[in-house]
Amino acid sequence: MTVARPRTLPLLLAVLAAAWVLALAAPASAHATLISTDPAQGAVLESAPERLLFTFDEGVRGVPDGVQVFDSQGGPVDVAASVSGAELRVELDEPLGEGTTVVVWRVVSEDGHPISGSLTFSVGAPTTDFTPPPAEETDTPDVPWSLTLARWVGYVGLLLAGGLVAFLMLFLPAGRDADVRRRPLRVVRVAAVAAAVAWLVALPLSAMYLLDAGAGSLARGSTWGSLPTSEYAVPVAVVAGLTLALTLLGRGETVGGRRSVALLAAAVAVAAPALTGHTRAASPELLVVATDVLHLVAGAVWLGGLVGLALVLPGLSSMGGRGASAAEVLARFSTAAAGVLAALVAAGSVLAWRILGSWSGLVDTTYGRLLLVKIGIVLVAVAIAAWNRWSLLPRLQRAGGRDEAAAVTRPVARATAVEAVVLVAVLAVTGVLVDRSPEGEPKPASAAATADSDPGTRSTTLGEIEVEASLTPLTRGPTTLTLRLRDAAGAPTEGVAPPVVRLASDRVVLGNVPLQPVSAGLYTAEVVLPSAGTWRMQVSLRVSEFANPVGELEFDVS
Template structure:
């Protein structure tokens, strides 16, 4: 078993590394944000442009039919789209009528989540009295369907359990007489976990494609739906399924050392493949974060698979005290290092994705992460009790009585594993939850066209006039607690949306310190929400939501 000194040395090394990295890192971005458009929002052009350019703050990917253009009559205008890096170019293939043009767009961020919005500009002169709004639009950040979250949870549970059991069987379970029943139990559960992972990861592909396109199951019959997924998504699923199948075939029965090494290698490849997609791709430095995510998955797999393996095999080894003792000793010696790696990489990932300690309580992602941490701490407490209290009792018991004395170990191990499965459920939600802060509650109305909110220590006063369909003016005033003009560490960002038409980010022009203005064309009456975000510190970016009622 591992001693106190090596454990403390390993923990100190990991802690020093994490503190060094955290002290020199910057927070990660979540979804991509629209930085500017050409033409600008609300612009009036003499003639229709041949190309419209959207620029984001991180690379984006176009999806089939993700951009739709409507002329002043509400009729679609043909166009082609190309995404290159952080730019989305829209080439008009036909000349629209003069008047106000509405463009709705939908792209996929680097972290794999879709975002959408709209742009309005006019050719010749704005339409009077207004333009017809297209029938329906998606929200700016569409909600993830529950069936996708379920598929991902089942996929991760099957993946980590299957790979961990392969490692347990190949590394920790000794070969020799008396272990056949234990190996059979482990092999049966491994095959079931492989089947679960294969079905769940494969099923997640079409669900993800439909989610990215913002449609329904009817889209599955179209070839463009399947091409909307990046090749990396298909590659990850292929590696997961093939890797687990190979690992289960090689590692669930006694074999040569080379066979066991090949099984562990295949299981490792399957486990680290998902680290190549998701929120970690939007964090930086990418190599560090992806590597930490891969190590985090590996550590979790070894822990979960080891617990399941112990719970299954210890009863079968109860009549073979030497084999049971070797199994417990081998896993116990590795478990300490695994837990250190799990905690260190989890801390690093939380910092890089969230960006601040306040985000733990201030975002949905952070609160889910706190719940996961609580479960992991509970599992750690049981593991410590198992390691330092129960196992020594078993070791000190005579061989004839070990079957009875091992029962508390088996029960504690089963409880610990159940807690980890619950933590995996939260992981399924984390994969599909944005790390960005949720908008603040709508502020109270101070006058028909003015709303106020507070972002950090800065008071924000937003005015929208004349509150009617068509051209409107936005003014934004930022004030400190003393009433002086204030600024954040970056300019504010304003987004407008309604249930039918998200206009997205509105380009602001700074008039003076703490004073911004913008022109925007609102295409339809009703309740419109203005989201104002301001990075008040390097790590804090609060968001306030204001509501305005637009007359017809």
């Protein structure tokens, strides 16, 4: 049997081009980083400031109650915070008294990720008996799991709807097989509604998650204003794209320009999630976002094609000579599926390379381990697809009559259904990956390092660089932080970028500590530890273009 190949390459290229344009329409950036504060961290001022200034390396968005100021007794101070571009300004509504003041802040980067930290400074002299701010009690619901579920439903519905549109347009054209098309048409409508609802529901869940707030915060307009534009662009593109595609699909015979428009509309909807997520913070941005678009479109074609085959093959096998045969439709999709699978593998490899950055990230990070699980599930789907293509399809093409074709079609339909279920499991892992950071988890200092004779000195190894940190004196109040970087031979060395240090206790988070370079591999900073107890120092060091290990050291402050 000779099966004609549909001339779909120009249309597929147009689909990918349109999705590419969508991804490039809204430039994004990586997480914002605090680069300076006024007053500086740990500063001792002669007089109380009237305002505080935080400067970031890119634009940020303010959040409701995002800034809290506590005086030396741990009491709250009334403030008015505003954001302009990359600056967070805090106006003090009442004068500060002498002693130590702690400022806790939280903003949202333009890429939609929250960042937070704190600033400690003193007026006159540091407080010797500083009272830490009270720990906040919150009734915030378990939003991350709710958001993960919403995104999973959104991804499954979106890729299924977009993929079924492509399947019906490219592999099962209207006209000859109108009766067989009814089942996938019903499924594509249900999937589109589920996708639209899920992405709309994800908006308030994202707001609560990013702002660390409960449902009551949704009554404030400022909560919605804190979400980046890209968060709103995704549901808009999903709803508009799928609505247009389904409208054209429901008009029966769709050929020529109308078919191209329907495919482009579905592609725009499927590509919309590339506007958010880890790909927006990876570099080079153009490559990563375009690859993400390709990954989404290819995944939609694969999932939609499998579900479409499972729905139509039984009906096609019973039609005899009327319309396209089951073997024809399966052969059409199998031919295209090889290219789709190649695109998925290539795109997935590029995304993993740019987001994780190193082979060790596959086993050293939660993100990497989940990615390995995803790869394993995909391999199962590939094995089923190979069995379908090289074992079942030839048997179906050799079938001599309607009864024999029907007998062979049943296992083909079951195999494609199982393969589709496996891909849904892949999307479940994807939904979890969206909310996981690709950065490594902090590694505690080794036992040998924590047993140093000097209790104010701790060390750990990040990559091949030994990091030694000390706090002098190891008491609350003003102290000097010293950080030394050495190579395996004990000589001073540097990472690809300066180290990033964060300090926190169970009650107070000082956030990033501004380090001053002294010489090669030597950094210092003046900080104020407002309370005694266990303080955790998190040190992040980019040791290569792709590797950024993180270590955690503990100090017992008296």
